[in-house]
Amino acid sequence: MAGKRRNAQISFYQVRSATGEPFGDKVNWQELLSYISEQSIEERRHFINGANHWGKSYHYKGIWHLLLARKRDEVSSLDLGKDELIDTESDASSPYVEVTFIHFIPKTNSLGLVLGSNAAPRVSTLAAWINQHQVLDEEVEIVPVIDARVMEKIYSAKSAKLVKVTFEADHPDRIRQSSALADAAYRMQERIGDVEISLELKVAPSPRERRNLLEEVQSLAATRDFKKAFASLISIDDDGNERTEAVDFLNNRLTAKAKITVTDKDGKSVRVHSAIDAIYRAIENKRGDLPELASTLDKIVIEQALSAPRALSLKQRPRPAIEAGSDASDPVTP
Known part of the structure; x- marks a missing residue:
């Protein structure tokens, strides 16, 4: 069998x-x-x-x-x-x-x-x-971890014209500075309560606004503090033509x-x-x-x-106490 x-x-x-x-x-x-x-x-x-x-x-x-x-x-x-x-x-x-x-x-x-x-x-x-x-x-x-090829698309894009993002209900205070979108979601949750927040931003065909929006997309990709995220990216091909591509972040994990x-x-x-x-x-x-x-x-x-180096150190704590005569693999509560 x-x-x-x-x-x-x-x-x-x-x-x-x-x-x-x-x-x-x-x-x-x-x-x-x-x-x-x-x-x-x-x-x-x-x-x-x-x-x-x-x-x-x-x-x-x-x-x-x-x-x-x-x-x-x-x-x-x-x-x-x-x-x-x-x-x-x-x-x-x-x-x-x-x-x-x-x-x-x-x-x-x-x-x-x-x-x-x-x-x-x-x-x-x-x-x-x-x-x-x-x-x-x-x-x-x-x-x-987002597929490296998708991250390359995000960071090589020239601009963006749309982004949609959903933050978890327990959106943490500590990441509010990671992007304007995260800060906006935090402010809304502060007023309303622990609710799931979805935001959608579209910009006019202005190079400045689209570049600013791309920075937000790249910040989201870097911190990845979201439940769902989608962006419409603009890139320039080898012939100088503008090309739009939709990227779903989580579908590319x-x-x-x-x-x-x-x-x-x-x-x-x-x-x-x-x-x-x-x-x-x-x-x-x-x-x-x-x-x-x-x-x-x-x-x-x-x-x-x-022997691997680390940026974080383990907290210096006493090992769990071992009773006299007990097996070392059987820790007892201190």
Whole structure:
């Protein structure tokens, strides 16, 4: 009997400062995840968007990965007593639907992510969990990676004549300076409340106004703090003719389709390993589109990952206390 499989999508993101600026150096994700692996399950719990969420470091193929689980009333993916994910090695007959699998690519500030299902925690929840966990010396945001060819179109355009953008209801105060559009949305939410704001700007066929609008489009592309964004760009071809092209930012996010194996032929769950392997394959396939991405597979030497420089430092915190005589892999709450 063949194992069960399902369709999935791997999405790529970049971790940036809370103001949307890229970090100059790289976060040491392996050191961070190793530290998290020593924390108790209660230390790894954070209340986000009305629900408890737990992060869990997961060691596979010589390096650490992160699993993010969301508690649901009807079924939970996490055995709080054993600190085990249901539907890994413990209970393949009780499939979870609210776990997200994350692979932080060593020596980069990029990550690959795949949802356990549509009910799994989104990337915004991952950013909130990292910020609440306070293991870095400042807050971060996580933005989608847009296809390099689309970014080239945005930055090589001569002007723009239309932009449409939708901001999330929880549009953060910290990015209001990123663009005039973000500031306008913030001001509206300040007066109305936490509502989703959609803005559309059109400009007359004036070179100055169109160049100004292009700057707004480029600011949006740089910070990527939006739910949806669309622009009508103007470029000049080799013959000097004006050409208009529509660009949908989110339809051009860098993603990859994959098949995730849920159970093997014997019915044993292999979902976690299969999801991480799918991210590895996507990284290999997208290396040409994302120069920052390095092959991680079995070629990564863990000592090299641990020596990577970083712009953010891990907060200097005492390690979780270990009771005398207890196993070092079994941290207790301080």
